[in-house]
Amino acid sequence: MAQETRVVTAHLPASMAEALDELAYRTDRPRGWLVKEAVGAYLADEAEKDRLIRIALAELDAGAQTIPHEEVVKELEALEAEFARRAAEMGQE
Numbered sequence: 595m596a597q598e599t600r601v602v603t604a605h606l607p608a609s610m611a612e613a614l615d616e617l618a619y620r621t622d623r624p625r626g627w628l629v630k631e632a633v634g635a636y637l638a639d640e641a642e643k644d645r646l647i648r649i650a651l652a653e654l655d656a657g658a659q660t661i662p663h664e665e666v667v668k669e670l671e672a673l674e675a676e677f678a679r680r681a682a683e684m685g686q687e
Contacts, residue, residue: 604629 606614618625654660 614625614628617623618628621628
């Protein structure tokens, strides 16, 4: 049995519409098929993010341990400095 469909209209920036046209031509796919695939992937990604957020919130409600934001930022800054140092060393070889 065929799935019921609905037509949805969206205004795209001209550059995005041109890129869509080019992709449709290169892949020999209709624009509508590409848009349907892109929207489906976006909706799946958003559903997964929502699922993971709900899990994390439930874990917090259950008393999960957290790390203060300041500590995370400090650790990331240290990693970034180490990465920059190593990159500089590689460039001097």
